[in-house]
Amino acid sequence: MAIVFKKTRGLTDVPTHYCPGCTHGIIHRLVGEALEELGVLDNAIGVAPVGCSVLAYKYFNCDMHEAAHGRAPAVATGIKRVRPDNFVFTYQGDGDLASIGTAEIVHAAHRGEKISTIFVNNAIYGMTGGQMAPTTLVGQKATTAPYGRDEAHCGKPIRMSELLATIDGAKFVERVTVTSPAHVRKAKKAIMECFKVQIEGKGFGIVEVLSTCPTNWGYTPEESLRWLEENMIPYYPLGNFKRPEEVE
Amino acid sequence: MAKVLMKGNEAIGAAAIKAGCKYFFGYPITPQSELPEYMARELPKVGGLFLQAESEIAAINMVYGAAGAGVRVMTSSSSPGISLKQEGISYIAGAELPCVIVNIMRGGPGLGSIQPSQTDYFQATRGGGNGDYRLVVLAPANVQELVDLIIEGFDIADQYRNPVMILGDGMIGQMMEPVEFREPKRRDLPEKDWATTGTQGKRKPNIINSLYLQPEELEEHNKRLQAKYKAIMENEVKVESYNIEDADVVIAAYGTTSRIARTAISQLEEEGYKVGLIRPITLWPYPYDEFEKINPNCKGILTVEMNTGQMLDDVKIAVKGKHPVYFYGRTGGMVPTPNEIIEKVKEIYGGEK
Numbered sequence: 001m002a003i004v005f006k007k008t009r010g011l012t013d014v015p016t017h018y019c020p021g022c023t024h025g026i027i028h029r030l031v032g033e034a035l036e037e038l039g040v041l042d043n044a045i046g047v048a049p050v051g052c053s054v055l056a057y058k059y060f061n062c063d064m065h066e067a068a069h070g071r072a073p074a075v076a077t078g079i080k081r082v083r084p085d086n087f088v089f090t091y092q093g094d095g096d097l098a099s100i101g102t103a104e105i106v107h108a109a110h111r112g113e114k115i116s117t118i119f120v121n122n123a124i125y126g127m128t129g130g131q132m133a134p135t136t137l138v139g140q141k142a143t144t145a146p147y148g149r150d151e152a153h154c155g156k157p158i159r160m161s162e163l164l165a166t167i168d169g170a171k172f173v174e175r176v177t178v179t180s181p182a183h184v185r186k187a188k189k190a191i192m193e194c195f196k197v198q199i200e201g202k203g204f205g206i207v208e209v210l211s212t213c214p215t216n217w218g219y220t221p222e223e224s225l226r227w228l229e230e231n232m233i234p235y236y237p238l239g240n241f242k243r244p245e246e247v248e
Numbered sequence: 249m250a251k252v253l254m255k256g257n258e259a260i261g262a263a264a265i266k267a268g269c270k271y272f273f274g275y276p277i278t279p280q281s282e283l284p285e286y287m288a289r290e291l292p293k294v295g296g297l298f299l300q301a302e303s304e305i306a307a308i309n310m311v312y313g314a315a316g317a318g319v320r321v322m323t324s325s326s327s328p329g330i331s332l333k334q335e336g337i338s339y340i341a342g343a344e345l346p347c348v349i350v351n352i353m354r355g356g357p358g359l360g361s362i363q364p365s366q367t368d369y370f371q372a373t374r375g376g377g378n379g380d381y382r383l384v385v386l387a388p389a390n391v392q393e394l395v396d397l398i399i400e401g402f403d404i405a406d407q408y409r410n411p412v413m414i415l416g417d418g419m420i421g422q423m424m425e426p427v428e429f430r431e432p433k434r435r436d437l438p439e440k441d442w443a444t445t446g447t448q449g450k451r452k453p454n455i456i457n458s459l460y461l462q463p464e465e466l467e468e469h470n471k472r473l474q475a476k477y478k479a480i481m482e483n484e485v486k487v488e489s490y491n492i493e494d495a496d497v498v499i500a501a502y503g504t505t506s507r508i509a510r511t512a513i514s515q516l517e518e519e520g521y522k523v524g525l526i527r528p529i530t531l532w533p534y535p536y537d538e539f540e541k542i543n544p545n546c547k548g549i550l551t552v553e554m555n556t557g558q559m560l561d562d563v564k565i566a567v568k569g570k571h572p573v574y575f576y577g578r579t580g581g582m583v584p585t586p587n588e589i590i591e592k593v594k595e596i597y598g599g600e601k
Contacts, residue, residue: 043446063444065316066457071309078313086446107302
């Protein structure tokens with residue numbers, strides 16, 4: 001019998017701790033597959049964040065380094081600069097990357113660090129129990145925004161992909177989601193392209209993946225997918241913001 | 249090898265390169281900027297890398313990444329910048345990675361001043377960051393010793409998989425003295441088989457980490473750390489003493505302050521006073537045992553520091569109430585003079601030689 005699908009060697013064989021309906025699992029798989037299919041898994045060093053994916057170092061089947069909250073791009077910089085022949089990636093959430101770690105991600109991009117970042121944006125702090133993130137939508141409720149995010153009080157959510165796309169050193173910037181099989185395929189394609197930018201030594205690349213948090217949003221997994229599509233995508237438009245220009 | 253005249257901050261860089269450190273991540277701050285400047289100039293010549301980070305926080309986290317990847321790596325800063333590095337230092341200690349961190353101290357608290365001080369003794373020896381961890385803290389008193397301790401510091405860091413801090417002050421960073429680069433004592437250094445280098449399909453993934461969600465595991469991890477610290481306490485204490493078995497008063501001072509104390513002692517000797525000196529070279533592990541050798545009839549121990557009394561606590565722990573303990577300090581970038589120390593010693597004598 002022909003094997004038509006099997007679990008990627010890019011992931012370890014352990015159960016994850018993610019909540020039911022959370023899309024981290026799908027994103028992990030796509031990253032694992034991309035590492036394997038591009039032939040960089042055995043040469044890869046991943047950097048895990050603080051947040052829901054804090055235990056990512058147990059799930060990716062390659063050397064891993066656990067960073068402090070927000071500092072993954074700095075840790076990855078240190079690794080890549082002393083081991084330029086290794087493939088180095090960070091996996092970060094929106095509290096990690098878009099709040100406490102904005103300086104680190106902006107400057108890693110600005111230096112054109114040859115690293116790749118997977119940015120999982122679920123518009124909330126998941127691990128700590130549903131507090132407001134910089135990415136929380138206006139009106140969206142969170143435990144530290146119990147009346148809904150008020151623009152007059154704490155501004156509008158920050159769009160990191162658009163911000164990073166303005167930086168010269170960032171060579172690949174794309175926002176995707178994984179709410180349907182079609183979106184999952186597009187996300188995989190974006191991650192593969194982003195990783196190739198590093199492999200080809202072109203500079204910094206990031207894929208922002210809009211993700212669900214049924215537990216802290218207070219919806220079922222299915223409702224969460226719908227809520228994401230109806231509320232997040234209009235504010236965080238999907239698509240490519242930047243890719244390296246083809247060599248003439 | 250012939251001696252060369254070098255400024256302290258530049259000598260640190262030269263010593264680090266001599267020790268095989270090819271990577272430096274830093275951020276400018278007075279009075280240590282000559283060091284990153286030296287590294288920016290010299291590291292590319294030896295196939296190394298200098299990178300100016302966007303902040304001290306980023307710089308120490310780059311060190312964390314590079315140390316995890318198994319290379320000799322260094323960063324430096326001065327007091328307020330070292331405060332910013334504490335998060336990363338705690339992670340590096342927790343993940344048991346070797347690196348050398350240089351603190352060329354200036355006056356505080358807050359933005360303080362840019363003049364020399366020793367106000368970060370507590371921060372360096374008591375933790376600074378969160379958690380039960382220790383840094384090996386080395387306090388050079390002259391540029392030659394600074395060079396020797398940098399070179400040996402990398403070996404100590406590698407041997408114990410622990411961050412080492414060089415605690416100097418603005419004076420030692422800025423002064424010029426003749427130095428030579430000498431080999432440290434030989435140590436058997438372990439292979440860095442734990443480093444992130446890519447599995448190359450030949451081994452299980454290496455994970456650099458300080459997270460242990462199970463309390464039992466974290467307690468075990470802490471016990472391991474404490475066993476390591478105990479070994480460091482047993483094997484790595486460095487201290488220089490002068491005439492303590494015979495002294496009527498013993499001065500305890502470290503770093504550049506100890507040199508001022510030495511000048512005061514020479515002048516006091518000319519006047520017939522018998523004054524000794526204990527100069528800790530390792531501030532952690534602290535040379536508590538050395539204080540046992542002090543003349544039992546000693547009239548008192550005078551701690552002299554460029555702060556308001558920090559090493560004083562360790563001196564009291566070491567003395568165990570056997571002798572009266574006195575303190576003289578200047579702070580804010582003010583430096584104690586030999587005459588001030590002489591006056592204080594004479595006070596302790598109480599008018600009788």
